[in-house]
Amino acid sequence: MDSISLKPLEAFLESFEDKSRTSLLPALLKAQELFRYIPEEAAMLISEKLKVPPVHIYGVIDFYSLLHTEPVEQHHIQVCVSPVCSSRGSHKIVEALKGVEGDRRVSVEAVHCLGLCTNPPSALVNNRPVCRINADKIDELIEGKGAPPVNSSRSSHPVLTGRFASDKGKSLKSYRESGGFSGLEKALSMERGDVIDLVKNSGLLGRGGAAFPTGLKEESSARDGNSEVFIICNADESEPGTFKDRILIQKDPFSILEGMIITAYAVGSRKGYIYIRGEYASEQDRFSRVIKEAEEKNLLGEGIMGSDLNFHVEIRSGAGAYICGEETALFESIEGNRGFPRNKPPYPVNSGLFGKPTDINNVETFSYISHILSSEGTDSADLPSASGTRLFCLSGDIKRPGLYELPFGTPLSEVIYQWGGGILNEGGLGSIILGGASGSFVPPDLYDIPLDNQSLKKAGLSMGSGVIMVFDDSRPFLSILNDITSFFNHESCGKCYPCRMGTRLNHEIISRIRKEGARNGDLEKLQDIGMTMKDASLCGLGQTAATAVLSAISLEPDLFKAEVS
Amino acid sequence: MKEISLYIDGRMVKCPEGSTILEAARLKGIEIPTICFHESLTPPGLCRQCVVEVEGARVLLPSCITIVREGMVVTTDSPRVLRARKTILEMLSATADLSEAPELEQQIKAFGADPQRFRPEEEIKTGPIVDNPFYVRDYGKCILCGKCVQVCSEEVQLSYALTVAGRGFDSRISTFYGKPLPDTSCVFCGNCIEVCPTGALKPRKEFENDI
Numbered sequence: 001m002d003s004i005s006l007k008p009l010e011a012f013l014e015s016f017e018d019k020s021r022t023s024l025l026p027a028l029l030k031a032q033e034l035f036r037y038i039p040e041e042a043a044m045l046i047s048e049k050l051k052v053p054p055v056h057i058y059g060v061i062d063f064y065s066l067l068h069t070e071p072v073e074q075h076h077i078q079v080c081v082s083p084v085c086s087s088r089g090s091h092k093i094v095e096a097l098k099g100v101e102g103d104r105r106v107s108v109e110a111v112h113c114l115g116l117c118t119n120p121p122s123a124l125v126n127n128r129p130v131c132r133i134n135a136d137k138i139d140e141l142i143e144g145k146g147a148p149p150v151n152s153s154r155s156s157h158p159v160l161t162g163r164f165a166s167d168k169g170k171s172l173k174s175y176r177e178s179g180g181f182s183g184l185e186k187a188l189s190m191e192r193g194d195v196i197d198l199v200k201n202s203g204l205l206g207r208g209g210a211a212f213p214t215g216l217k218e219e220s221s222a223r224d225g226n227s228e229v230f231i232i233c234n235a236d237e238s239e240p241g242t243f244k245d246r247i248l249i250q251k252d253p254f255s256i257l258e259g260m261i262i263t264a265y266a267v268g269s270r271k272g273y274i275y276i277r278g279e280y281a282s283e284q285d286r287f288s289r290v291i292k293e294a295e296e297k298n299l300l301g302e303g304i305m306g307s308d309l310n311f312h313v314e315i316r317s318g319a320g321a322y323i324c325g326e327e328t329a330l331f332e333s334i335e336g337n338r339g340f341p342r343n344k345p346p347y348p349v350n351s352g353l354f355g356k357p358t359d360i361n362n363v364e365t366f367s368y369i370s371h372i373l374s375s376e377g378t379d380s381a382d383l384p385s386a387s388g389t390r391l392f393c394l395s396g397d398i399k400r401p402g403l404y405e406l407p408f409g410t411p412l413s414e415v416i417y418q419w420g421g422g423i424l425n426e427g428g429l430g431s432i433i434l435g436g437a438s439g440s441f442v443p444p445d446l447y448d449i450p451l452d453n454q455s456l457k458k459a460g461l462s463m464g465s466g467v468i469m470v471f472d473d474s475r476p477f478l479s480i481l482n483d484i485t486s487f488f489n490h491e492s493c494g495k496c497y498p499c500r501m502g503t504r505l506n507h508e509i510i511s512r513i514r515k516e517g518a519r520n521g522d523l524e525k526l527q528d529i530g531m532t533m534k535d536a537s538l539c540g541l542g543q544t545a546a547t548a549v550l551s552a553i554s555l556e557p558d559l560f561k562a563e564v565s
Numbered sequence: 566m567k568e569i570s571l572y573i574d575g576r577m578v579k580c581p582e583g584s585t586i587l588e589a590a591r592l593k594g595i596e597i598p599t600i601c602f603h604e605s606l607t608p609p610g611l612c613r614q615c616v617v618e619v620e621g622a623r624v625l626l627p628s629c630i631t632i633v634r635e636g637m638v639v640t641t642d643s644p645r646v647l648r649a650r651k652t653i654l655e656m657l658s659a660t661a662d663l664s665e666a667p668e669l670e671q672q673i674k675a676f677g678a679d680p681q682r683f684r685p686e687e688e689i690k691t692g693p694i695v696d697n698p699f700y701v702r703d704y705g706k707c708i709l710c711g712k713c714v715q716v717c718s719e720e721v722q723l724s725y726a727l728t729v730a731g732r733g734f735d736s737r738i739s740t741f742y743g744k745p746l747p748d749t750s751c752v753f754c755g756n757c758i759e760v761c762p763t764g765a766l767k768p769r770k771e772f773e774n775d776i
């Protein structure tokens with residue numbers, strides 16, 4: 001290879017405080033940015049400086065979608081082919097882009113949900129979001145022209161979104177004027193154990209998908225302040241149909257940071273990380289400015305707000321791997337490894353990042369913690385319901401897709417019709433997916449189900465990260481399933497057998513049925529694969545990867561059976 | 566050391582605290598199949614062939630790494646368990662050539678798995694890699710158990726010549742940028758050949774006798 005200069009990379013590597021494996025992913029992302037791929041020489045240099053075996057580095061590069069061993073063209077377009085964008089024709093756009101010849105040639109990649117689902121179909125043009133793209137306007141797309149992402153929201157009881165309308169989350173100044181950091185001030189005046197009790201008693205359940213009691217996790221990860229404990233904010237948001245964390249980072253980032261600092265005080269942590277998916281470049285920028293400003297105002301660092309609390313936050317970028325949202329895979333990623341989930345136990349609260357107790361929460365969860373603390377002492381009747389509100393990501397064939405903050409227990413149909421305005425273009429309702437690609441099709445007799453964890457659990461459903469995808473009656477089940485199984489086929493980490501092989505076979509069978517109709521035995525195959533993944537997979541990805549297929553089988557079994565002649 | 570009592574397939578088993586379910590079962594002669602487990606390596610818990618049903622658990626648990634608890638109720642042959650084992654073997658047969666993996670062939674028989682069930686219509690054949698005087702690597706036989714990487718890295722040799730590369734179904738064992746073995750840090754110690762359960766890695770002599 002001719003004449004690349006390793007100098008800028010070398011300078012970058014020298015700037016690391018920690019010259020060890022934990023700096024591997026940042027180093028590789030830098031090399032990718034500098035050279036548009038990672039040449040062997042660069043990998044060797046990184047190996048030498050960070051003391052990591054070369055072969056390990058190759059394994060890591062080859063794991064992450066945003067890292068390449070061959071150069072990618074200067075002009076790079078990533079088009080979302082997840083269900084919502086796909087149903088609006090994004091596959092055609094990929095084909096059209098691939099057909100472009102000559103000096104307008106671009107490198108095109110079909111990717112999965114970019115968190116830009118309310119204005120579909122969406123793409124990243126050289127890492128910049130472009131929405132409502134169109135196969136007939138390819139030239140504009142190549143130039144990066146299109147609609148901007150929509151970040152608006154509506155709410156009956158704005159708590160998390162309370163600062164959105166008047167943009168109070170914009171700066172540290174306006175954040176503080178609207179009550180920001182009063183929660184932290186309050187926390188610092190309390191005993192640490194009392195802060196934990198307050199979160200526990202609030203009934204807050206994690207918003208990243210698993211709905212685990214947040215206070216309980218705080219309690220079990222809390223240490224005496226003399227040993228290491230880590231706080232991690234999980235902003236890897238990649239579940240198809242989810243965009244709430246992206247908007248929260250854009251519109252009220254200080255509330256997330258405040259929640260992290262409060263939690264650091266409660267559990268005795270001195271170091272926190274926020275892991276933001278690699279595709280969220282502008283959110284990474286936004287948050288790094290937030291950290292900087294907070295450091296300048298003594299809200300981060302040593303002796304925060306005049307107390308004896310010392311706490312630092314570091315941003316880590318993902319590199320294109322949905323699995324790294326799984327908490328233990330995320331630890332591996334920060335540690336500089338392939339994003340392979342760990343077997344549990346041990347649980348993160350005992351042995352998480354670098355083997356230390358770790359309290360990891362979702363973006364929305366941390367933001368909510370800041371509101372719990374700042375509203376403490378106010379009349380509890382002000383809170384909309386015992387368990388409060390949550391963010392719903394409504395997208396698909398709906399008149400008003402968007403982010404909705406609504407109380408738990410709001411009926412599904414109310415979200416779709418009252419808030420979302422019903423089906424687009426007066427079409428009929430075809431299907432609803434709750435919980436994203438790892439969620440299920442909702443049976444029609446449950447369209448009025450109250451969206452609270454108990455009711456959903458009883459019905460065998462889950463809200464996951466708050467995704468509601470709505471499809472009109474022109475969208476075939478099998479097309480939606482084809483996109484979903486393609487997603488899991490792409491995102492399985494490949495560590496454990498049921499999921500590594502099951503995600504591929506599932507996708508092969510579904511796409512064949514979609515093209516040619518079902519054959520004898522297909523239904524049983526899908527059931528055996530699906531149940532094996534659900535029962536025997538190592539982590540939550542494999543355990544839920546077949547949920548949509550299995551739910552479709554129970555709703556429309558005939559689709560998966562050979563026609564009897 | 567404290568003794569733990571539990572029930573496996575209805576039989577009471579006593580074993581030392583800290584044992585795995587697999588160890589406890591073996592004490593009583595109860596057979597649980599394994600693939601990725603190796604006595605002298607850290608169990609990676611990735612093949613999931615050793616899963617069992619534990620009362621109160623939402624999913625099946627891998628017996629090779631699940632530590633016993635007092636009063637635990639374990640079933641090693643429930644319909645859920647058998648379905649998972651059979652399906653794993655059927656999927657494995659569709660993705661790797663198991664003709665030199667006698668233990669797996671025996672499991673296929675024992676669980677009544679149909680090796681043809683998920684076979685693709687067009688089989689993708691990858692030929693053996695012969696790039697050095699000592700070993701042959703035939704990844705068409707590889708089941709990605711990861712043992713070769715384990716012995717090549719931290720756990721034994723510290724040579725760091727091999728890694729799992731790729732992701733998901735397209736995962737594979739590779740060297741640094743896919744280089745021929747002699748161009749890597751491989752010292753030809755033979756540890757990987759020793760642990761490979763499927764004949765994907767073997768001495769060149771044996772390979773040449775085969776053809």
Ligand SMILES: Cc1cc2nc3c(=O)[nH]c(=O)nc-3n(C[C@H](O)[C@H](O)[C@H](O)COP(=O)(O)O)c2cc1C
Nearest residue numbers: 206207208234236237325326327361362365540541
């Ligand atoms: C495949 C997979 C992907 C996940 N992705 C995310 C994610 O992007 N963001 C997130 O907060 N949690 C994600 N989770 C859940 C995390 O493992 C973890 O439960 C969560 O971060 C805990 O935060 P919470 O208690 O606030 O929900 C994912 C889980 C799995 C199995």
Ligand code: SF4
Nearest residue numbers: 493495496499539542
């Ligand atoms: S379930 Fe899938 S994603 Fe999770 S460890 Fe297994 S292969 Fe990886």
Ligand code: SF4
Nearest residue numbers: 707708710711713761
């Ligand atoms: S080459 Fe052999 S030891 Fe290595 S992963 Fe494949 S089957 Fe296992």
Ligand code: FES
Nearest residue numbers: 080085114116117
């Ligand atoms: S951005 Fe396309 S589905 Fe989310």
Ligand code: FES
Nearest residue numbers: 610612613615629
């Ligand atoms: S033997 Fe492979 S998971 Fe237990």
